Amino acid sequence: MVNVKKTVNELDPYVPGRSNADLARAYGLDPIKIIRMGSNENPMGPSPKAIKALEENLHRIHTYPESNIDDLKGKIAEYAGVDSENIIIGGDGADEILDVLAKTLMEPGDEYIIHPPSYMYYEFTFNIHGAVPVYARWDIGKNQLDVDSVLEAITPQTKVIFLCTPNNPTGGLIDKKDIKTILESTDALVVVDEAYWEFSGVNNLELLADYDNLFILRTFSKVMGLAGMRIGYGIGDEKFIQYMHRVKPVFSLIRLSYIAAAATLDDPGYIAKSTQLSIQSRDYLYQKMSKFPELKVFPSRANYILVDVRGTGMNSKEISEELMKNGIIVRDCSSFRGLDDYYIRVSVATLEEDERFINVLRDILI
């Protein structure tokens, strides 16, 4: 076999997830009846306007996507209240934006700071490029960022600092003043991941005017209901965005994704209702789960809730399997750096599904 890069040799081997069909088979379930509370998706389904736009464009799938996507860029700029020139759109969700950031900034040995427990894909993407993770800390007890741990982690080699707010999987927000403190303490790019901002009502766009080292990361996979179409975007300094475009894949955003994203932005009623129903579901789940003395339920500003299950006598794998046997997928968080084997993450669902989940939980625990 040919020689692979040293960094790749040191990465963990790839383990594919199990498909819904696989899970259904293993647990003797009807795949259609499986309740998905593991991936922070939009339980309402996609915007009907997106579906309609897709139907009208299926006949064109034999032609390449447009490389010019100014129209969608304009709509996103309007939604975010920034200029088109500050936007870059990713064709593999926000994950592609992460990859483009790594390609633009990271040379072997360069450092980036993350605050575990947080989104694991930062490490997956950046380590490929020989970049070195430096661990700050999310204070689980207070469910807030340990800002000092970030400031102490900064070195002359720091190229990127990731701040996830609301933080996945803990659900807590990062204070705007803490973000400012960090922006002012470094020349590194501060990537503020706002994938879930709509569920919190809080974003950090206003800081863009003052800090050209701020980069905001967003996605169409959550409130926009398009997780399957893989669209993400970044907002940042215009000159920096131009550099990112030099390395961004040209055709990665497929035309159907482009069309679905544009149609969804043209449906503000859908976005508002999605936000509202997700918050409703979150509040319901929080309130109901808090009644189980075996569970420690974390307050959340996102569309998921972190739960410490050690009081149940089961670990996260065991309780996830019990739920799966009843057709409910939640996220076993044992693979998150910074969490032990006793946390699960529960995503919002429809109120009907929420009730079913609570009933199953009751059957398992009581």
Add this chain to the structure above:
Amino acid sequence: MVNVKKTVNELDPYVPGRSNADLARAYGLDPIKIIRMGSNENPMGPSPKAIKALEENLHRIHTYPESNIDDLKGKIAEYAGVDSENIIIGGDGADEILDVLAKTLMEPGDEYIIHPPSYMYYEFTFNIHGAVPVYARWDIGKNQLDVDSVLEAITPQTKVIFLCTPNNPTGGLIDKKDIKTILESTDALVVVDEAYWEFSGVNNLELLADYDNLFILRTFSKVMGLAGMRIGYGIGDEKFIQYMHRVKPVFSLIRLSYIAAAATLDDPGYIAKSTQLSIQSRDYLYQKMSKFPELKVFPSRANYILVDVRGTGMNSKEISEELMKNGIIVRDCSSFRGLDDYYIRVSVATLEEDERFINVLRDILI
């Protein structure tokens, strides 16, 4: 602004292509009537089975794609006559496979060999990683690979050698014995790009058994009629494929693309007919264009034809614009390394479109 990588600073700035809508506006054309002979797509359109499968799955676009795509892998393996373990599927066409190859193999300063004129995306992808291109040579006069130029370009730093057959944009094939000679002359990975193999009837799968440094690159964008869905695949040594999976993005293949690819493979009649009609169109275009003494037309084994237009008194930009004024897009090849300003590439179309193209050409030239 934050500091970008030195290699990125040295890349060419990004210039977005003009959209169909833009072109139509600029030339006062009806966008629907534009004839696309510039991108080597399938003029038949997609398989009706693919469209139907997509229609049935639009309601699921709010959920993440499966990370387990063994089902499609199995179908591709069957189509290619290899084992599933030898397959890796890319979610941004073959371009993503190129990116994954670069991530798996290339460290700053490592070399790769290409034979201009050929597919330009090899350089786009690999240079981002600090890899260094070394230029072998495609003999335009004979429309064949200058094998010695490849052998002479090999150094201890060579990590990858690209061989494109049929070669884009010249249309010539590389002899199997030449590929063997190269495979035997190096420990580097020899990437044989077979994006257009179906139109030639020739592939190099049989060499896989003997050479673990052979990697075959393919796409669903050409005969499979799914350019808009961005699906590509690679075939190679099982252990090497496992390493590639360590760095491959997990969700880049969207579910709709997965479904369209599987449905197309389930439609062998469509694939056969697409191949046949494309060859028919190629033969017609070759025969008709050869009658213009102003044109030097290159024999092709692919679904496009390279044409030297210097005899017309126009350069490639000028003749492309004349064609565009008449609603026909061809590829101006002046941006291909190794070609001067007098080549265009004409993709196959429907026979009706071919006739229209020949008539327009007649109006322009005679």
